Amino acid sequence: MSQTKVAPKEVGKPAKNFDVGSWLIPIIAVLVAMALAAILIKLQGSNPITAYKSLFKTAFGSAAGIGATLGKSTPLVLSGLAVAVGLRAGLFNIGAQGQLLSGALAAAWAGVSFHGLPGYIHIPIALIIGAFFGSIVAGISGFLKAYRGVHEVITTIMLNSIVMGIADYLASHPLREPDQFLTRTSEIQASAKMPVYAHLPLGFFIAVALAAVIWWILGRTTSGFRIETVGRNRHAAWYAGISVKRTVISAMLISGAIAGLGGAVETLGITYRYAPAFNLGLGFDGITIALLGRVHPLGIIPGAILIGGMRAGAANMQFDSGVAPELVDLLMALILLLVTAPLITRFFKNSSNKSMTSGWGN
Amino acid sequence: MSALLEVSGVTKRYPGVLANDNVSLTVNAGEVVALLGENGAGKSTLLKAVFGLIKPDSGEIKIGGSPIVFGDTAGVISRGVGMVHQHFQLVPVMTVAENLILGDEPKRGIFINKKAAYDEIIALSKRYGLEVDPDAVIEDLPVGMQQRVEILKALRKDVKLLILDEPTAVLTPQEIDELLVVIRNLANSGVGIVLITHKLHEVMAVADRVVVLRGGKLVGTTSPKETDEAGLAQMMVGRSVVLQVNRTEAKRGGVVLEVKALEVRDDRKILSVKGVDLQLHKGEILGVAGVEGNGQRELVEAICGMRHREAGSVLINGVATKDMHPHAVHEAGISHIPEDREKHGLVSNYTIADNLVLNQFDQAPFAKGWIRDLNEIAKNAIATVEKFDIRTPSAFNTAGSLSGGNKQKVVVARELSEELPVLVAAQPTRGVDVGSIEFIHNQLISARDKGAAVLLVSAELDEILSLSDRIAVMSDGKIVAIVDSKDADRNYIGRLMAGLDK
Numbered sequence: 001m002s003q004t005k006v007a008p009k010e011v012g013k014p015a016k017n018f019d020v021g022s023w024l025i026p027i028i029a030v031l032v033a034m035a036l037a038a039i040l041i042k043l044q045g046s047n048p049i050t051a052y053k054s055l056f057k058t059a060f061g062s063a064a065g066i067g068a069t070l071g072k073s074t075p076l077v078l079s080g081l082a083v084a085v086g087l088r089a090g091l092f093n094i095g096a097q098g099q100l101l102s103g104a105l106a107a108a109w110a111g112v113s114f115h116g117l118p119g120y121i122h123i124p125i126a127l128i129i130g131a132f133f134g135s136i137v138a139g140i141s142g143f144l145k146a147y148r149g150v151h152e153v154i155t156t157i158m159l160n161s162i163v164m165g166i167a168d169y170l171a172s173h174p175l176r177e178p179d180q181f182l183t184r185t186s187e188i189q190a191s192a193k194m195p196v197y198a199h200l201p202l203g204f205f206i207a208v209a210l211a212a213v214i215w216w217i218l219g220r221t222t223s224g225f226r227i228e229t230v231g232r233n234r235h236a237a238w239y240a241g242i243s244v245k246r247t248v249i250s251a252m253l254i255s256g257a258i259a260g261l262g263g264a265v266e267t268l269g270i271t272y273r274y275a276p277a278f279n280l281g282l283g284f285d286g287i288t289i290a291l292l293g294r295v296h297p298l299g300i301i302p303g304a305i306l307i308g309g310m311r312a313g314a315a316n317m318q319f320d321s322g323v324a325p326e327l328v329d330l331l332m333a334l335i336l337l338l339v340t341a342p343l344i345t346r347f348f349k350n351s352s353n354k355s356m357t358s359g360w361g362n
Numbered sequence: 363m364s365a366l367l368e369v370s371g372v373t374k375r376y377p378g379v380l381a382n383d384n385v386s387l388t389v390n391a392g393e394v395v396a397l398l399g400e401n402g403a404g405k406s407t408l409l410k411a412v413f414g415l416i417k418p419d420s421g422e423i424k425i426g427g428s429p430i431v432f433g434d435t436a437g438v439i440s441r442g443v444g445m446v447h448q449h450f451q452l453v454p455v456m457t458v459a460e461n462l463i464l465g466d467e468p469k470r471g472i473f474i475n476k477k478a479a480y481d482e483i484i485a486l487s488k489r490y491g492l493e494v495d496p497d498a499v500i501e502d503l504p505v506g507m508q509q510r511v512e513i514l515k516a517l518r519k520d521v522k523l524l525i526l527d528e529p530t531a532v533l534t535p536q537e538i539d540e541l542l543v544v545i546r547n548l549a550n551s552g553v554g555i556v557l558i559t560h561k562l563h564e565v566m567a568v569a570d571r572v573v574v575l576r577g578g579k580l581v582g583t584t585s586p587k588e589t590d591e592a593g594l595a596q597m598m599v600g601r602s603v604v605l606q607v608n609r610t611e612a613k614r615g616g617v618v619l620e621v622k623a624l625e626v627r628d629d630r631k632i633l634s635v636k637g638v639d640l641q642l643h644k645g646e647i648l649g650v651a652g653v654e655g656n657g658q659r660e661l662v663e664a665i666c667g668m669r670h671r672e673a674g675s676v677l678i679n680g681v682a683t684k685d686m687h688p689h690a691v692h693e694a695g696i697s698h699i700p701e702d703r704e705k706h707g708l709v710s711n712y713t714i715a716d717n718l719v720l721n722q723f724d725q726a727p728f729a730k731g732w733i734r735d736l737n738e739i740a741k742n743a744i745a746t747v748e749k750f751d752i753r754t755p756s757a758f759n760t761a762g763s764l765s766g767g768n769k770q771k772v773v774v775a776r777e778l779s780e781e782l783p784v785l786v787a788a789q790p791t792r793g794v795d796v797g798s799i800e801f802i803h804n805q806l807i808s809a810r811d812k813g814a815a816v817l818l819v820s821a822e823l824d825e826i827l828s829l830s831d832r833i834a835v836m837s838d839g840k841i842v843a844i845v846d847s848k849d850a851d852r853n854y855i856g857r858l859m860a861g862l863d864k
Contacts, residue, residue, distance in 0.1 A: 221732050222724040229720070232709045239668065239698075239706040240721040241689025 023299070026292045026339055030306065033334035037327060046323050054320035059309030067199025071270055073308025075100065077207040078262030079286025080293060080300035081214060082134075082255045086152075087295045088218060089251035090231035091145070095156025096259040097283025098163035099137045103130035103260025105167045107267040108274035109175060111188025122191040127206075127264045134260015135253045137163055142252025146245035152252070160283075168276045177273070184275035194269040203265040208301060210258065215297035227251050259283060288336045307332060364427030365390050366523045366554040367412065367443075372421035374407050381407035382418065383578040389523060389554045394545060396557045396565040398598055399575035403795075405558055408575070409525065413445075414438050425523070444516030445525040450508050451515075452500045458511050459483055459496035462518060486518055491547055504655075506537030513544065517553075524548065525556045528793070530564055534655065535823075535859075542568045560795065562591040574598055595796050609807045612831040615644030618815040619665075619696070619784045624674035626657070626664040633672070634660045636839035640817075642784065647806065647816040649830030649847075651823055652859050657839035658819045659701060662788045665817070666698040667691035668706075678784060692721060697777040699770075701788035701819075707773040710762030714754060715743030717761045718776050742779075750775040751801060767798030774802055778809055785809055786817045791825060803829060823855065835859055 038048035059069045079096045086093030093099075107130035114122055141155040168183075177186040194202045218224035229237040230247040238244050262282065271278050289307060293300030310332075314325035367389040374382040382404045389395050399405050410416045412423055417432040424430070425441045452461050459479055468478035483496050492510050500508060509529060516524055526545070530538045545568050549555055559565060565572055566586045574581050574597040582597050589597075619642035626635035634657040642648050652658050663669035665676050667688045676683045676691075684690040692698070700706040708717050719728045719739055727738040743757035750771045754764055761772055770790065777785065787806060791799040806829060810816050820826050826833055827850060834844045835858040843858050 220734055220736070222729050222734055223732065225716075225723050225734060229709055229712075229723075232711055233705075235705045236707065236709050236720065239688050239700065240723070241692060 023294065026294060026303065029292070029335050029338035032338055033331050036334055037331050040330070041323055041327070044323070046321050051317050051321040051323040051327070055310060055313040055317040058313035058316040063199045065312065067196065067201065068312040069305065069309040070204040071201045072311045073304045074201060074203040074207050074269065075262040075266040075282045076285055076289055076304035076308050077204070077211060077301055078258050078265060079283050080289030080304050081207075081211050081297060082259035082262065083286045083290035084293065084295045084297060084300055085214060085227075085251060085258060086255040087290060088231050089227045089247060090234065091152050091248065091251055091255070093138065093141070093156055093252065093255050094153055094287070095138060095141060095159050095283070096255070096286045097281070098156070098160035099134035099256040099259035100263035100266075100283040101167050102137050102163050102263065103134040104263030104267045105170060105175070105274045106130045106133040106260070107264030108185045108188060111192035111268060112175075112186045114192070115189065117191055119191045119195070122189065123194055123268060126192050126268055127261060130264025130267070131257040131261040134263065135257035138252045138256020138259065139249065142249040145252070146248045167274070171274055171276055175274075182275070185273045187273045188268065192268055193272060194265070201269050203269040206265065210261070211297045211301055218297065259286070285332065288332055288339070291339045292335060364424070366426060368424040369408070369412070370422050372408065372411055372418045372423065374411060374416065374418045380578045382411070384421070385575070385578075385580045387573050387580065387583070389556060391522065391554050392549050392552050393570045394549045394555045394557060394568055396559060396569035396572045397575065398559070398565060398572055398594060403575040404578040405575055412438070412443070439519070442520060442522035443525070444519060444521035444523070446509065446512045446516055446527065446529060448527045448529075450512050452508060452511060454501035456500060457496065458494050458498050458500065458503075461500055461511055462515055483514070486514060490514070490517055490544075490551065492544060504537070506533050506540065509533070509541070510544070521553060523554045523556070525558070527558050528560065529557070530559060530561060538564065560793070562594050565594060566591055598796050607803050607807060607828045609829070610811070612646045612810065614646045614831070615813070617641045618644050618679060619817065620677040621665060622675045622677065624661070624664060624676065625672040626660040626669055627672055628660050634839050635664065637674070638841055640834065640841065642815045642817055644783070644815050645810060645813050646831040647810050647818055647829055649826035649833045650817065650819040650836055651826045651833055651855055652836035656836050658836055659788070661836070662701065662786055662819050666696060666786055689721070695782045696784040696786055697780060697782045699773055699777050699785070699787040699790050701792070703769055703773050708761045708769060711760050713758045714747065714752065714761050714764070714772055715739050715757050717772050718743050718746050720776060722780070746775045746779070765795070767794040770794050770802065771798060774805055778805060781812065781814070783815060784817070785814045786819075788819045789821060790818070791820070791822070823852065827852065
C-alpha cells in the first residue's frame with residue numbers, strides 16, 4: 001500500500017445530517033436575533049446598547065457573574081445534550097422537559113431522604129437516581145417507538161404532561177415539606193448539595209465532561225456508530241445487522257438519562273429542593289441549544305453558556321435599562337427561528353431535489 | 363425557423379470539477395436526441411442549466427430562439443419545456459384524471475368540471491395514441507402506465523420539448539418497446555425529444571441523433587446510422603468496452619445454497635414467489651432471468667433474510683438460515699448486493715470509508731472490542747478505493763457525493779471483501795455507467811473463479827446471458843426452466859420469460 005499515513009479523525013467524523021453551511025450560521029443567527037430584538041427594545045423606548053451591555057456585563061463581567069452563568073448553563077448543557085443524542089439517532093425527543101422534571105424530583109427525594117452519607121457518596125447516588133428516572137420516562141417513548149411504531153414526538157409530548165402532573169402531586173402531597181404553606185419538597189441534606197469551587201459549580205464540569213464522553217462514544221465506538229447509522233439510514237442499518245429497535249430504545253434511554261441528570265444537577269446545585277414551576281422550560285431550551293450547537297455534543301456547550309448567561313443577566317438588565325427579562329425568551333425564540341430556518345429551507349430543497357434533480361446522471 | 367433548444371458554449375465549473383466544458387447542442391422540432399454519457403459526465407448539470415436552475419459560467423441557452431433567464435424555471439416551462447423524471451411526480455392515491463388535471467383544473471364556478479376534464483384527457487390520449495384509463499388509481503397501475511400518465515401530464519401543458527430522464531430504467535422489456543414507439547410517435551407529431559439513457563440499444567432503436575458527453579465535454583455527435591452499440595460505448599468511455607464478457611468454463615462444485623419450496627408475498631400481500639426450488643453450486647453463476655415483477659425481487663429478499671418467508675426454507679451448506687434477519691443470513695455466509703443501493707446499500711452521508719465497513723463495523727480489525735479502529739478503517743478504505751477504482755478525490759468524502767456507478771462499486775467492494783461462500787447480486791449494474799458495468803462484471807466472474815456461488819438477478823437479459831453458467835427463468839413466481847447457458851438462446855429465453863413456452 002502506497003499510503004500508510006492516514007487521517008483517522010476524518011473517518012469517525014460525526015453526523016453531517018444537520019450540517020448546514022458552517023458554524024457561521026449559529027453565530028449569524030445569534031447576531032441577527034440580537035439586532036432584531038434591539039429594534040424592539042428601541043420601539044419600546046429603551047436603549048438597546050445599555051440593555052445588552054448590562055446583560056453581558058452581568059453575565060460575563062465578573063467571577064461571580066461567570067459562576068452564576070455557568071450555574072444556569074449546567075442544566076442547559078445537559079438538556080441540549082439529551083436532545084442532541086436523540087437527534088443523532090433520528091429521534092426528536094421533545095420530552096427532555098418531562099425527563100428533566102422527573103430527574104429533578106427524584107434527586108430531591110434522594111437528597112432529602114438519605115441521611116448520614118458523606119457528600120462524595122450522597123451526591124453521586126442522587127445524580128444517578130435522577131438520571132435513572134429521566135431514563136425510564138424516555139425509555140417508555142423509546143419502547144413505544146420501537147415496538148409499537150408510535151412516533152416519539154407524540155409520546156414525549158404526552159409524557160411531559162403526565163410527568164408534570166405526577167411530579168406536582170408528589171411535591172404537594174407525599175414529598176411535601178411538612179408544616180409549610182408552599183408546595184415544595186424539603187431542602188436537601190447539606191451532604192447532597194453540590195459544591196461550588198471559587199464561583200465555579202461542580203455540576204458544570206460534570207456536564208462538560210459528559211458532553212466530551214458522548215462525543216467520543218458517537219465518534220469512536222461501535223455503539224455510537226449504531227446510533228449514527230440508525231439516525232441516518234435505518235434501512236441500511238437493519239441490512240447491516242444493527243438492531244434498529246434496540247438502538248432506538250438505547251438512544252432514548254441515554255437521552256432521558258442525560259436530561260434526568262440535568263434536572264438532578266439543577267436540584268442539587270441550584271434550587272436545593274423541588275418546587276413545581278421551578279424548572280419550567282429548561283428541557284425545551286434544550287431543543288434550541290441542541291440546534292444552535294448544530295447537534296454536536298461539544299457545540300452545545302457554547303450555546304448553553306450563551307443562553308445561560310442571558311438568563312443570569314436578565315434581572316440586572318431590567319434594573320439597569322428597564323427592559324423586561326422576557327427579552328431573553330424573545331431572543332431565544334428568534335435564535336431558534338433563525339437557526340432552524342436554514343434547516344427548514346434545506347429540508348424543502350432536499351425534498352424538491354428528489355423530484356427536480358435526482359437521476360440526472362448525477 | 364429557429365431550433366427548439368440551442369445550447370452554445372456552456373461552461374460550468376464547480377470547485378474541483380469542470381462539470382460542463384464548452385458544451386453546444388441543438389434540438390429541433392420532431393427530432394429525438396439521445397444524451398449519452400457515463401454517470402458524472404455532466405448531463406445533470408447541463409439539464410439544470412437548461413431549466414435555469416443553475417447559472418452557467420459562460421455560454422448561452424436559447425429556447426425557441428430567445429435566451430433563457432437564470433432562475434426563471436417557470437419561464438422555461440411556460441415556453442414549452444417539459445420533463446419526465448425518473449421518479450414520478452404523481453399522487454399515488456389519486457386517479458389518473460385527477461393527477462393529470464392537478465394544478466390546472468378545468469372549473470365550473472368553484473367546482474372542478476369533471477366532464478370537461480375527462481373530455482380533455484380522452485382527446486389528449488387519442489391525439490398522441492397514449493391510452494389511459496382516467497378512473498384508474500395511480501398506485502394500482504403498473505410502472506409503465508404510470509410513466510405514460512407522466513408523459514401525458516407534460517403533453518397537456520403543450521410541450522414542445524420533452525426531456526425524458528432515464529425513462530426505461532424502471533420498465534419491463536415490453537413496456538420499453540411500447541415507450542420507444544410512443545417516443546417515435548411524439549417526434550413525428552412535432553415534439554422535440556431529449557432522451558437520457560444508459561441503454562445503448564434503445565439509443566440505436568429510437569434516436570435521430572446521439573450526443574455523447576464525457577468528463578463534461580461533448581465528445582461527439584453521431585447517429586445510429588453511422589455507428590453501432592460498440593461504437594457508442596467507446597465514445598462514452600473513451601476506450602473499447604468488452605460488452606461480451608470473457609469467462610472460462612465454470613468449475614462447478616457441490617451445492618452451497620439450497621432454496622426449498624419457497625413462498626413469499628410481495629408488499630401488497632399477494633403471493634409472488636410460488637414454490638421455488640433452486641440449487642446453487644460452488645463456483646458457478648446462476649442467472650435468474652425474467653420480466654421484472656415476476657417475483658425475482660421477493661425471491662432475493664427472502665433468500666437474504668429481508669422479507670418474510672411464507673413457506674419453504676433457505677439452506678447454506680445444509681443448514682437452514684433465519685427468516686427476516688439479514689445479518690444472521692450474512693453471518694451464515696451470504697453476501698448481498700442489494701437492488702436498492704440508496705436505501706439498503708449505503709448511508710449516503712457517511713464517508714466512503716465508513717460505508718466500506720458498514721456490515722463489519724463491530725468486527726476485527728475494524729473494531730477492537732467497543733472501540734472502532736479508525737486507522738484500520740482508513741487503511742481498508744484507501745486500499746479498496748484504489749483496488750476497485752472508485753473515482754473520488756478522497757476515501758473520506760461522503761458516499762452521497764459519488765456518481766451512481768461509483769456508489770455501486772462501494773457496495774460491491776464491501777460485499778466481496780469477506781469472500782463468503784454465496785454472493786447474491788440483485789440488479790448489480792442498474793443505473794451504472796458502462797465503464798463501471800464492465801468492472802462489476804469482472805468482479806462477479808472473479809468471485810466465481812475464487813469459488814463463490816453467485817446468484818445473479820438482473821432485468822438485463824444480455825447481462826444474464828453473458829455472465830451466467832446456468833440460467834433460471836422466472837415467470838409468474840415460478841422457475842419455469844433452468845437451462846445451461848451454452849444451450850441458451852435469446853429468443854427461447856424470451857419466450858420462457860413471457861410465459862409462452864413450457
